[in-house]
Amino acid sequence: MDSPTPARARIGIIGAGPGGLTCARILQRHGIAVTVYDRDPEVHSRNQGGSLDLHEDDGQLALREAGLLEEFFALARVEGQEMRQLDPAGRLLDHHLPDEGETARPEIDRGQLRELLVRSLTAGTVQWGRTLESVRGPANGPRTLTFTDGTAVEADLVIGADGAFSRVRTAVSPATPRYTGVSFLEAWFDDMEHAHPELSHLVGRGSTHIADGERGLFAQRNSGGHMRVYILQRVPVDWIAANGLHSEDTEGIRAHLLNEYAGWSPQTLRMITDNDGAYVDRPLFALPVPHTWEHSPSVALLGDAAHLMPPLGVGVNLAMLDACELALALARSATIDDAVHRYEKSMLPRSAEMAELLEGGAEHLLLAPDPDGMSRFQQAAQT
Template identity: 85%
Template sequence: MNSPTPANARISIIGAGPGGLTCARILQRHGIAVTVYDRDTDADSRDQGGSLDLHEEDGQLALGEAGLLEEFFALARFEGQEMRVVDPAGRVLSHHLPDEDEKASPEIDRGQLRGLLLRSLPAGTVQWGRTLESVGGPADGPRTLTFTDGTAVETDLVIGADGAFSRVRAAMSAATPRYTGVSFLEAWFDGMESAHPELSELVGRGSAHVADGERGLFAQRNSGGHMRVYIMQRVPVDWIAESGLRPEDTEGIRAHLLKTFAGWSPQVLRMITENDGPYVDRPLLALPVPHTWERSSSAALLGDAAHLMPPLGVGVNLAMLDAAELALALVRSSTVDDAVRTYEKSMLPRSTEIAQMLEGGAEQLLAVPGPDEIAQSGPARR
């Protein structure tokens, strides 16, 4: 099949996260039609997660190409760049206070970022409640997208922005995410200033990291007086069941954690004992390194679908950079095939290099911070 021009191609994006929506926004901004399919029933059907720091060199760059940077700055929490490293006794080892005009990595809630991107798209761009089941068709296209509701769509380019368990990736690669050996347990806190004043004072307006080499805590302020804490452990992937507990047994899990973190100061342990509501189990997964596939002129991957890594400073930022580069390659290329070739020529080496640097990096989250890290005020971010 002859590859169509991007302007005449049927382009489908799977996944209405920051990567997929950024790609759609930039394409539409340049007059290229696109449809986004997402399994959520609507934009507000589930919690979107915690806070993100968008970096000047990738996430902010992508928002600039989307024409949304100033709107982002209006929503961003610049005070969220504050970072503390604390030891298990509650002593602050380092404290970074951002300058008044610092814009290197301001924070925004995931839900706010998604809302910003969704508002920039014409009504109907995102089709909700469309769960992709499989991708069929030849590598040179067209592709057939089959959804779990029994419907099917033919497309000239399918873009997999559908995360760790990407259905688009399954049509291009046999690789699957593997457990890193480190797991997060997410805890939520509401009304920080009124209900949790001691924790608010310990963490400050941004984030705080505590680790002793075996265990760790990462606290992250969100907007609206909320906070999330990620309780980090080196455990089997099914550690809750192996401990004779159930995910909904909040009190039982809390008691287990207090034994695990025995010896830590009561001040720091408030991050385990004062959470509002249940814990959420989040084992850390990563794709094999390097992750490559045989190129297809009718399919492309971005973000976690292409290069799932431990949460050590890339994540959404890299997904949005991928999205911008792929969209601009489509804008500037004569055919879809040329655009995919151009995009992968830069994306694959970059993602491989970063993934190799971060391979096994989940262990860093548990490490006692060294002098260099303390000087930099904390671990790498998302």
């Protein structure tokens, strides 16, 4: 079939994360109809994860195009740009304090960003509780989206914004994410100022990184007095079970971690011992570098679905920039096929360049600071 015009096309976005919602918002601002499908039962159905720093040259640029930059800054925490580097004894090695008025990388909770974007959309744009099972149909469209509830819809363009293990990606690429060899174990802390004043003082108002070459900790303040700590280890993907533990065995995991981090100071070990609730295992995966696929006029990928990389501060920003460029390409092109070509012409080289830069970057999270005091993590995060 001939590629339809964007104004008349049936466009379906899979995934109501920052990338998918940003794309939908910009499309609607240009008068283009779109439906977003997400597996969550509703917008608040689960914890959305930690804090995000939105950069002025990509994440903020996308929000400006979405007409939401002012609302973003009303929610953002500019003080969250503070970054500290400590050694395992808790000594301060490096400290970045944002200048007054600095807005290059303010922080916002992922859940707050999602709510902001959902509120900006026409009512009913997001269909909740729709888990995608498969994408079928010819490359030139239309595609049939089948959901696990037994329903199906047709789309002239399917936009895969469905993350690391994207089902949309399988329609155009056989690539699967590979385990990097580094795992995060997430720990949550509540009411920092009253329940954890020592840690509040140690971490400050932004983030703090500690590493000794083999293991690390990354603490990140969130809004509402909360904090997340990511315990960083080079371990097998099944390390919890391999040590005779299970995910609900908080005390057993804690005892194992204290043995692994033996020699770190009691002050820094509070990030392992004083958390509120269970740990959450988050092994790090990445797509092969470079990740490319044969062009399809009926499928486009953005964010982690297109270029899953180690979490070094670029993921959400690239996803939102992808979303912005794809939406604008659709608004400015005569056909869906032309728009996807235009989008991929800029997105694929950009993502390949960044993926090559960050390849193996999960290891940076474990490396001790260089002689100048700045960690490899901070160097990579500032690219």
